[in-house]
Amino acid sequence: MKIAVTGSIATDHLMSFPGRFADQLIADQLHKVSLSFLVDDLVLRRGGVAANIAFGMGQLGLSPILLGAVGADFADYRSWLERHGVDCDSVHVSEVAHTARFVCTTDTDMCQIASFYAGAMSEARNIELGPVADRLGGLDLVLVSANDPEAMIRHSAECRDRGYAFVADPSQQLARMDGDDVVALIDGAEYLMTNEYEKSLLQSKVGLTDAQLLERVKVRVTTLGKDGVEIVTRDGESLRVPIVRDARAVDPTGVGDGFRAGFFAALSWGLGLERAAQVGSLLAALVLETVGTQEYDVRRDVFVKRLAESYGDAAAQDVRPHLVP
Template identity: 65%
Template sequence: MRIAVTGSIATDHLMSFPGRIADQLIADQLEQVSLSFLVDELEVRRGGIAANITFGLGKLGVTPYLVGAVGEDFDEYRSWLERHGVDTASVHVSATKHTSRFLCTTDQDFNQIASFYPGAMSEAREIELKSVADRIGGLDLVVISANDPDAMIRHTQESRERGYKFLADPGQQLARMDGEAVRKLVEGAEYLFTNEYEHGLLLESTGWSHEEVLGKVGSWVTSLGAKGLKVESASAPTLEVVPPKEKQKGDPTGVGDALRAGFLAGLSGGLGLERSLQLGCTLATVSLETDGPQEYDVERESFLARIAEAYGESAATEIGSKLR
């Protein structure tokens, strides 16, 4: 299955705050917030939503096609991704801008405050998906994750026009884009991914009812944090999947990207919706136990043992038969 993953490619600057962010907020002064957090740790890691997803796919033996824009400082990062099975030949390199930067502070309750500098990402709007499809012999699915807003709209429109199935994953850009733009991103998606907060924000932004959204997409997957996720569609009963219990908690950055990677790997292997989501939840749990969105590893036997423990031996056997 030829999966093109479009979206951000970035360097993550991850910081840990030993207190609670909420304790620093004064209810009647939120219009004049001016805060500085003295953090204990700083980790600089590879990240970006599209890069994280493709890394996870590579870890599961699937070759994904990364589509995004970077700066000339991308060489070392490119080598890293290619060593982990990612095709980077369709990545656009800017001659003038740096690769994007993500800066995130996480408190002791795993709440986060983050900023994102787009840099070269603004040139992603110049990328044509047809050139990717021509190079690899077609596209079976296009993932449209958080990116330059104009690039997201262009990739979505081109997918509809050329008949490429697409997964809409607007993520953080829901807070920035207006209702008309969000409607353009969602309509016709084979799959729509949001978290619980984004679920409500999407309804508010588009002005659509819940039922109207379900009428415009194939399946709407909503992640619910530790409670797992639910899948809704206009043509099938609601499906809920609970993740395996984590052994420890690391940095949550990139956990949602690992979920999507596992889900896509399941689809690539011909698994059904439920099994693909079980695979995604297991990879997300492995990611949660590790500090950093691309620092986890997948050891086949222990990974399948976790699937068996959470979902039964039949699930592990079926999923294991599809994993390289």
């Protein structure tokens, strides 16, 4: 299955605050908040939504096509991704801007305060999907994940025009979009991916009920944190999948990206929605248990064992043949 993953490609600057942000915030002073947090450490990692998703798919044996805009400083990052199975031949390299930067501080409650510098990402709006499909002999699925907002809308429009199945995954860029932009992004999508808060924010911007949302997208996938994931289809199917048992929370950065990688990898194997959510949840747990978004390994025997422990032997047996030894 030829899967193109569009979205941000960035370097993550991750810090840890040995306290609770909530203890430093005064409710009636939030309109003039001015805070500085002394952190314990600084770790530089490879990141970006699209790169994280593509890396996860590569860990599961796929060869995803990465689409995004980067700076000339991308050479080492490119080598890393290609060594892990990611096709980077369609990545756009800016002549003037640096690769994007994500700067994030996490407290002891796993709450986060973050900033994102777009850099070269703003040039992603110039990327066309057609030449990529021509190079590969077609595209089976396009993930439209968090990116330059104009690029996201353009990619969705091109998918509709060319008949490519696509996934609308607005993520943190919902804050930058108005209702018309959101509709332009999601309309006609095979899948809509959000977390619970993003779903509420999206619906408040577009004024659509759950039923009306499913008139525009075929499948709604909503991650619910510790409560797992909810999947609802236009045909009336509805299911809940719990999180993996005994996952150890170390760093939540990129957990949603891991879920998406596992979810769409499993669908590409021909597995159903429940199995896809289970594979996605386990890959998300691997991300949660490491510092950094691309610092984990998928080891087949361990992966299958944890699937069986959380979701039963049948799930493990269905997934095992698709994993690379």
